[in-house]
Amino acid sequence: MAEDLDIIQEDGSEELYERKSWVIDKGQEPMRIDKWVQQRLENASRNKIQKGIEAGFLTVNGKIEKSNYKVRPGDELVLLSLVNAEHTELKPENIPLHVVYEDNAVMVINKPPNMVVHPGVGNYTGTLLNGVAYHLLQQNPNITEEDLPRYGLVHRIDKNTTGLLVLAKTSDAAAHLAKQFFNHTVSRKYVALVWGDVEQDEGTINAHIARHQRFRKMFDAYPDGDHGKHAITHYRVLERFNYVTLVECILKTGRTHQIRVHMKHIGHTLFNDWEYGGDRILKGTIYTKYKQFVDNCFEQCPRCALHAKTLGFIHPVTKEQMFFESPLPDDITQVVDKWRGYVKAKLNSQQGLE
Numbered sequence: 001m002a003e004d005l006d007i008i009q010e011d012g013s014e015e016l017y018e019r020k021s022w023v024i025d026k027g028q029e030p031m032r033i034d035k036w037v038q039q040r041l042e043n044a045s046r047n048k049i050q051k052g053i054e055a056g057f058l059t060v061n062g063k064i065e066k067s068n069y070k071v072r073p074g075d076e077l078v079l080l081s082l083v084n085a086e087h088t089e090l091k092p093e094n095i096p097l098h099v100v101y102e103d104n105a106v107m108v109i110n111k112p113p114n115m116v117v118h119p120g121v122g123n124y125t126g127t128l129l130n131g132v133a134y135h136l137l138q139q140n141p142n143i144t145e146e147d148l149p150r151y152g153l154v155h156r157i158d159k160n161t162t163g164l165l166v167l168a169k170t171s172d173a174a175a176h177l178a179k180q181f182f183n184h185t186v187s188r189k190y191v192a193l194v195w196g197d198v199e200q201d202e203g204t205i206n207a208h209i210a211r212h213q214r215f216r217k218m219f220d221a222y223p224d225g226d227h228g229k230h231a232i233t234h235y236r237v238l239e240r241f242n243y244v245t246l247v248e249c250i251l252k253t254g255r256t257h258q259i260r261v262h263m264k265h266i267g268h269t270l271f272n273d274w275e276y277g278g279d280r281i282l283k284g285t286i287y288t289k290y291k292q293f294v295d296n297c298f299e300q301c302p303r304c305a306l307h308a309k310t311l312g313f314i315h316p317v318t319k320e321q322m323f324f325e326s327p328l329p330d331d332i333t334q335v336v337d338k339w340r341g342y343v344k345a346k347l348n349s350q351q352g353l354e
Contacts, residue, residue, distance in 0.1 A: 019078065021077060023074070028073050030070040033065060033077070037049050037058065050067045052081065054066075055175045056175035057081065061075060090119060090129060090130065090145060091130060093134055094131070095126065097131050101324060104170075104317075105170055105173040107132075108165070108167075109128065109132075109166075110326050111308075113303050113329065114160065117156040118156060151167070152168035153167055157308055160306070161304065161307065162329045163307045163326050165308075166313060184252060187312030189250050190259055191238070191246065192271075192306045192307070193301075194263050195243070195271060196267060196268045196283045198245040198266075203235055204234050205232070206231075207221040208227060209222070223265070230253060231262065233249050233259060239336070239340075243343075259306060270304050272301055272305055273305075279298065293342060296338070297338055300331060307329060309325060310324065
């Protein structure tokens, strides 16, 4: 039996889904697929596996089969399952949510800054998912994590990143969306303010990403591809301010900290990204007046200047192409305006001296 494993990651710090695949051995006797899978997964109940099969999280040779399907030699099985889904108890909390769109299958939320997406070490309450659980329970008091694992969360963004997230409201929708993220067919565009004057108007960054070999909470780029996971980011310059640049990034893969790591890799660390050194002057002088201006910008946007602006996916029920766009939040908008004004004032001053 050949086995493979891969993981869906978003521009965050924690994996949500893992993909396990098997090829059935030649000598395998016919066996119900739910029983066969249960024998290969630790702490997985038959009932839970059957629900996953019904929801479409398990495919055989690319097709969805029922729990009573009997595996045959040569069959290729692919299973999507939550990683460490049971390690924290999820407490529903009445937290205001900015719901951009909602129907019976999905909901799209515009996440504010400084909100963790789901509970984890050090953040057991006050997360977006605590609010989602409460929201869904108001609609259906009988819903549980057994019915809808992690209350439909299929991807995430960092605590300090703002912008759009899609969540499933049924297990069928969760399976459909999870596959779209895994197959990289979801359209995602981010807007970021980065240090320095980006040389090319547009470009592609192709470098593997893995944990930093010295600082385990950080990630690093490995352009030779000898370490980590394949990652591709397309970028396009939106506006230049000499010292910083406003760029649009399109993710073709979804690795942890991908935009932050890739932009730093090409010499353009995200503005005020303290984890990767963007919270200090990386372009310009160290003179008092300029330093004070930059410090004021940091105060105006006290986080990594990254926003998940657009999100596109196929609706899991109607199969319609859905597309959503979120305007830049006030903190990034105000900092961009500050840089725009600073560069204009400096240009006017230089022209006045000529």
